[in-house]
Amino acid sequence: MEADARAIAAERVAALAPRFPDLGLPEFDRTLPAMARAIEQEVRRRWLTLAAVCEATLDRGGWHRLEPRLQAVLLVGATQLLFFDEEPDHAVVDSAVGWASRRIRRGAGGLANAVLRKIADARVERLAPGDAKAADFEASRRLVPRRDGSAITLAIDVFAEEPIERLAAQTSHGRELLLHWTNAHGYAAARSFAAHGLVTPPTIVGGEAEELAGEMFTPHRQPGFAVFCGEPSSLAEILAARPSLRVQDPASAIPVASTASLRPDRILDLCAGRGTKTRQLAALHPDATIFAVEPAPARRADLEAMAATRPNIKVIDHADLPSLAGLIDLAVLDVPCSNTAVLPRRPEAKYRFSRRRLEGLIETQRSIAAAAAPLLAESAAVLYATCSLEPAENERQSSFIASQLGMRSVVRRLVTPQGRPGGPPAEYADGGFHDLLQR
DSSP, rough: HHHHHHHHHHHHHHHHHHTTTTTOOOOOOTTOHHHHHHHHHHHHHHHHHHHHHHHHOOTTOOOGGGGGHHHHHHHHHHHHHOTTTTSHHHHHHHHHHHHHHHHOOOOHHHHHHHHHHHHHHEEEEOOOOTTTTHGGGGTTTTTTEOSSSOOEEEOOOOSSSSSHHHHHHHHTTHHHHHHHHHHHOOOOHHHHHHHTSSSSSOEESSSSSGOOOTTEEESSTTTTTEEEEEEHHHHHHHHHHTTTEEEHHHHHHHHHHTTTOOOOOOETTTTTTTTTTHHHHHHHHHTTTEEEEOOOOOHHHHHHHHHOTTTTEEEEOOOGGGGGTTTTTEEEEEOOEEEOOOTTTTTTTHHHHOOHHHHHHHHHHHHHHHGGGGEEEEEEEEEHHHHHHOOOHHHHHHHHHHHHHTOOEEEEEOOOOOOTTOOOOGBBBEEEEEEEEEE
């Protein structure tokens, strides 16, 4: 069964390899073995780290000259050797060699065998969580940091001497993203954001305190939230039995909470997604009618299912927006963004960040604000929100939108991500930005 799981993971990663760095969101398949899903997820999270380790073992270098399927089987094998402690080395190597020989060619099996055995032999020791060297991993070119706060010491210099390039490979973040963070926030903050990106995010649930009681929940440091620590299969049942609960990170809840002093009659959630913030708006403003828009079919289906039990939420089509001209008291613009404040939950965004993509997102954000403008009542407010750390999407963008709408900033806040590898789940939180604008 484990051999089958490794082969399945290799096939799935082989489909991703030609697309890197545009990995896209993972396709969740309940029929997959849990081990195959775990391997694929770890490869996605640590793609650049794994590629650097593999390249260091190639006799003639040239990771990028390897065909994608060969890259894939090496990534899958290296993932298990570095991050899955209970997997026997011989089983990992034998599975990779067999898959490469069957699915690529016989010579590919020999290369896979050589590379993976070198990686296995290069491991010197595992530094425990809390070890000072593990925490200061970027001080060494031989340390591979892990999500639990531990680190693997290698016998060879794997990572680059230049600090930004080394940090990029050790934490598997795009170099352009780290340079952008360093320029915008300073190197110390960039290093902190990159370390945060290694963490496996917990499932956090928000709601009333009495609903968050029980052995399946651990209180979060943010009041009104708790970490779910039960079996994933039981979460849907719990949410159905306790309708006030919602899966939501505290940082995601802060923007809507900033509208508590408003008394809107009609609210427009123009980028509603699956409706997490829509639900929060409905609870915070029970006397308001909330119009929610979501064009993506899968997300809209979830939005409609949620709205079916909440009479003050109406899911509408984008084509219906003109009928709301001049009627909206509060427009919520939770716009598409670079996702750089939520990278543990969206690891694929670590690789695709670029100035060109950022400029495209900025134009999209401005077009969304422009679409909302004719719908606003005379005394309306606008809540602009992102899950980004980038000033161009945040402070500079909200200032531009405020100037276009003739509004001023009332409540503006950037929340930086919290939580480090090995830290308690109750201290984890995403980052984000919001600005409440009013005339």
